Amino acid sequence: xxxxxxxxxxxxxxxxxxxxxxxxxxxxxxxxxxxxxxxxxxxxxxxxxxxxxxxxxxxxxxxxxxxxxxxxxxxxxxxxxxxxxxxxxxxxxxxxxxxxxxxxxxxxxxxxxxxxxxxxxxxxxxxxxxxxxxxxxxxxxxxxxxxxxxxxxxxxxxxxxxxxxxxxxxxxxxxxxxxxxxxxxxxxx
Amino acid sequence: xxxxxxxxxxxxxxxxxxxxxxxxxxxxxxxxxxxxxxxxxxxxxxxxxxxxxxxxxxxxxxxxxxxxxxxxxxxxxxxxxxxxxxxxxxxxxxxxxxxxxxxxxxxxxxxxxxxxxxxxxxxxxxxxxxxxxxxxxxxxxxxxxxxxxxxxxxxxxxxxxxxxxxxxxxxxxxxxxxxxxxxxxxxxx
DNA sequence: TTAAAACATTGACATTTGTCAATATTTAAT
DNA sequence: ATTAAATATTGACAAATGTCAATGTTTTAA
Numbered sequence: 417x418x419x420x421x422x423x424x425x426x427x428x429x430x431x432x433x434x435x436x437x438x439x440x441x442x443x444x445x446x447x448x449x450x451x452x453x454x455x456x457x458x459x460x461x462x463x464x465x466x467x468x469x470x471x472x473x474x475x476x477x478x479x480x481x482x483x484x485x486x487x488x489x490x491x492x493x494x495x496x497x498x499x500x501x502x503x504x505x506x507x508x509x510x511x512x513x514x515x516x517x518x519x520x521x522x523x524x525x526x527x528x529x530x531x532x533x534x535x536x537x538x539x540x541x542x543x544x545x546x547x548x549x550x551x552x553x554x555x556x557x558x559x560x561x562x563x564x565x566x567x568x569x570x571x572x573x574x575x576x577x578x579x580x581x582x583x584x585x586x587x588x589x590x591x592x593x594x595x596x597x598x599x600x601x602x603x604x605x
Numbered sequence: 606x607x608x609x610x611x612x613x614x615x616x617x618x619x620x621x622x623x624x625x626x627x628x629x630x631x632x633x634x635x636x637x638x639x640x641x642x643x644x645x646x647x648x649x650x651x652x653x654x655x656x657x658x659x660x661x662x663x664x665x666x667x668x669x670x671x672x673x674x675x676x677x678x679x680x681x682x683x684x685x686x687x688x689x690x691x692x693x694x695x696x697x698x699x700x701x702x703x704x705x706x707x708x709x710x711x712x713x714x715x716x717x718x719x720x721x722x723x724x725x726x727x728x729x730x731x732x733x734x735x736x737x738x739x740x741x742x743x744x745x746x747x748x749x750x751x752x753x754x755x756x757x758x759x760x761x762x763x764x765x766x767x768x769x770x771x772x773x774x775x776x777x778x779x780x781x782x783x784x785x786x787x788x789x790x791x792x793x794x
Numbered sequence: 795t796t797a798a799a800a801c802a803t804t805g806a807c808a809t810t811t812g813t814c815a816a817t818a819t820t821t822a823a824t
Numbered sequence: 825a826t827t828a829a830a831t832a833t834t835g836a837c838a839a840a841t842g843t844c845a846a847t848g849t850t851t852t853a854a
Contacts, residue, residue, distance in 0.1 A: 486742065583831070594812055596813080786842070
């Protein structure tokens with residue numbers, strides 16, 4: 417499992433990362449089953465997760481307790497509630513596995529260790545943050561102006577893996593439309 | 606003008622910032638008039654702006670060339686197209702002043718100088734990035750699930766200054782609703 | 795100060811999307 | 825393998841929002 421993360425890091429920081437193997441010891445490996453929650457809103461988010469395999473859902477509840485999904489993240493990506501992780505304030509979002517998933521978790525102390533052992537690691541946090549930010553900006557700009565049908569087309573074009581792997585219910589919640597509308601419009605594409 | 610930025614930085618990094626005055630020399634002061642564009646999509650974003658007074662709009666065009674506004678940022682805040690600024694790739698968003706504005710601009714070289722002169726300054730970029738990220742996450746989670754009326758109420762409660770200062774047209778574009786719907790629902794609140 | 799332009803409001807109507815309910819299909823657990 | 829639960833589809837209808845057009849109001853610039 418660690419090997420996948422190793423490749424991921426090398427592809428970003430280059431081959432010559434000193435102490436990489438020691439650094440990777442800071443990650444704890446865990447397996448989570450489908451529908452297992454790994455963060456509840458109100459708790460402090462203690463870890464940043466690297467997804468080795470599977471898929472995580474980041475979501476909130478609206479006032480009628482419907483879930484709305486801010487993000488769906490698959491293998492070879494990072495996932496966390498970064499705002500809570502960074503500030504140690506209670507999280508405003510929930511995270512759960514929507515597929516059986518293999519994760520590598522690192523806590524703040526681990527991050528600290530890494531920064532000291534591998535100076536370039538400073539960049540990794542910045543990269544994760546920048547990627548997350550870019551993703552959310554993109555999501556706002558893409559979605560505010562699009563109709564339900566256009567959102568579906570967008571997902572098919574740019575996130576085809578999500579479309580084929582996940583339930584309609586989940587996709588609809590990610591697109592911000594009802595299941596019924598999703599079901600109907602899907603047929604029209 | 607610089608004095609306001611100085612207070613802003615002191616409030617975040619504390620009183621004892623070494624070389625602060627020299628650091629502030631890296632900022633160029635500029636005045637922009639209403640409707641003046643300071644970044645066009647396709648260009649590389651060269652500056653991060655601190656808004657001393659006024660208001661900036663960050664927006665994109667949809668396929669019918671309507672503007673959709675991702676953010677409206679007022680005085681005492683930072684504004685940039687951070688993804689372009691960080692990567693030096695072409696910007697995907699436009700920025701314009703929607704009020705006559707006084708800005709302090711710093712370029713990458715200036716940022717570099719600051720990091721070297723004031724070690725704590727490293728934090729400032731991270732803080733700007735984190736704040737921007739938190740803001741966009743909040744925007745996604747708040748808006749995806751809200752009706753037009755609820756969005757208006759939200760704006761009145763949490764961004765009352767925007768509501769009173771800016772045109773209905775702009776506010777509607779920020780809320781992702783038509784001007785007419787905004788006009789009608791505003792009366793019902 | 796005045797004319798032109800931009801913006802805001804309102805009505806009529808069309809379109810999109812949501813809700814509820816019934817049924818079919820798939821998935822999960824024993 | 826069988827049954828219960830969850831998910832997906834479809835219809836009928838309601839509610840929300842958008843579009844177009846007409847008019848009134850405010851802002852801007854000469």
